[in-house]
Amino acid sequence: MKVLLLNGSSNRQGCTYTALTEIAKTLENEGIETEIFQIGNKPIRDCIGCGSCRQNDGQCVFKEDDVDLFIEKAKEADGFIFGSPVYYAHPSGRVLCFLDRAFFAGKKNFEYKPAAAIVSARRAGTTASIDAITKHITINNMPVVSSNYWNMVHGNTPDEVRQDKEGMQVMRNLAKNMAWILKCIEAGKNTGIEKPQPEEKIWTNFIRE
Numbered sequence: 001m002k003v004l005l006l007n008g009s010s011n012r013q014g015c016t017y018t019a020l021t022e023i024a025k026t027l028e029n030e031g032i033e034t035e036i037f038q039i040g041n042k043p044i045r046d047c048i049g050c051g052s053c054r055q056n057d058g059q060c061v062f063k064e065d066d067v068d069l070f071i072e073k074a075k076e077a078d079g080f081i082f083g084s085p086v087y088y089a090h091p092s093g094r095v096l097c098f099l100d101r102a103f104f105a106g107k108k109n110f111e112y113k114p115a116a117a118i119v120s121a122r123r124a125g126t127t128a129s130i131d132a133i134t135k136h137i138t139i140n141n142m143p144v145v146s147s148n149y150w151n152m153v154h155g156n157t158p159d160e161v162r163q164d165k166e167g168m169q170v171m172r173n174l175a176k177n178m179a180w181i182l183k184c185i186e187a188g189k190n191t192g193i194e195k196p197q198p199e200e201k202i203w204t205n206f207i208r209e
Contacts, residue, residue, distance in 0.1 A: 008095025071106030089125030
């Protein structure tokens with residue numbers, strides 16, 4: 001079993017990375033393989049809703065960044081942690097553009113796999129940022145993994161984040177809960193329990209002639 005962790009910060013080893021590393025270490029101790037995927041500092045396009053991915057085997061038409069690589073890695077992942085710093089009381093614009101395109105193009109690689117959002121902030125905007133990222137999870141039949149508090153750490157530097165003892169404990173508890181859910185899903189598969197079969201999507205528009 002493997003969990004793919006997305007560092008949605010352009011700072012490769014900053015505060016968000018510090019929180020993700022604590023999660024990864026705990027998952028590894030639980031026997032779960034991990035990989036931290038760096039969003040990096042290259043420009044990231046937003047989704048323009050062109051729909052080309054539907055004729056392109058779930059790959060995004062834009063090739064200048066690593067969205068398609070993340071979609072490919074998602075095929076083999078069993079769970080996900082999406083991490084972001086908080087900017088202006090919301091997730092980084094980079095991670096939202098990245099996730100919009102990854103989920104729109106690679107939807108099938110994420111469905112029915114457990115996931116969680118985590119954020120790092122100096123002070124405020126954390127719960128709104130978690131909510132924004134979690135909407136990607138809850139639109140795609142993905143079980144949401146929780147902890148014993150909202151999934152956030154506070155600090156302006158990695159050292160300050162490590163001093164947030166409660167926040168780091170939240171990350172460890174989140175990892176343990178992710179490992180437990182993954183093992184439960186695996187045990188269910190081994191006894192013949194398969195993922196739900198969704199109904200055909202019903203589209204309802206709210207404007208009538």
